[in-house]
Amino acid sequence: MKTELEINSAEFKGSLNLPLTLHSGQTSQPAWREDDNFFQELVFIKGNPCLLEVSHQPNTNLPVRVRVTSSDSIPDEEIKVKVSEIFDLNFDLNSFYKFLKDDPLLAPTIDFCRGLRLFKAHDPFECIISSISSANCSIIRWTRSINDIKQKWGVRYHYSSGNFHSFPAPEILANVPEHDLEEMQRCEEELPKDFVFENNLQACGVGYRAKYIITAAEMIQNQVNLEKLAKMKYNEAYQTVLELPGVGPKVADCILLYGFGRGEAFPVDVWIKRIIEHLYFPGEDLKPQEVRDFGRERFEDYAGYVQLYLFHYARKSGLLDSLRPAKK
């Protein structure tokens, strides 16, 4: 069953640049597939698996085009809610730009980032595992890992435009082998000498994070309730996700920002630290915690967006390169 609908630009405040939003390396999920200007992903709308396809001419008043393929009929309104959530269409980008213009250090980011929005996870659990996998790791590497995990343990759905895999549920991921040895030990029968073990987490390129991922999945299955987490006050939610293995301050803020849409998060990686020091504390060396406190106090509910805009601006303007330490 196919549904097509449009979201008129008058239905959300401010501009939208969909390709930029999808490709800005936000750690909620890998970038979506792209086919004929439509971005595609398997998402669940009120529990219904469907292929969601979204297209939009960046920074124009043309409507956002949405196509949904599903076995059950899904009301237009539910589709709109899901799309608006994923691309944060309810966020008032115009007000945010006013806020940016009030700070001469932030104002230049607008021209580089127009239409950039939060790319919110369509699956919070996937976002948690993505964020853990992204720690101390390049974008290409963690996106490959997440795609591998989906292929190996997700459920496969077939559409005319190809196969898509869901992200495995916590109870699935909690029980996968950690590495080659464990996969081998679980095997009943004799294997050929040249057998390649690939149905284990380390084979997905997650390295030492494999055990973090398995334990985190166990904890989410058994003790950490994601629905409750979404309703907690920020600091309580932050302390809760910090208990997951592989989750430190940066990853915790990423999870709350991208997985749960908590705009008051201010994830501090080495780049944001350098950018903030350069702009607001020239010549000083701050601790990551101090950068985080500064960002959260100064930018408040816009902290997450400021982080997003500063990073993309720094990358595109050449600031990032100038902040890279000189090679020895």
Added chain:
DNA sequence: TTCCAGGTAGTCG
């Protein structure tokens, strides 16, 4: 080939 980037966990003082 070696070296390095990139957050977290563990260890030591």
Added chain:
DNA sequence: CGACTACCTGGA
């Protein structure tokens, strides 16, 4: 508490 380092992999 703070400071220091090992961790795994892909790319230079």
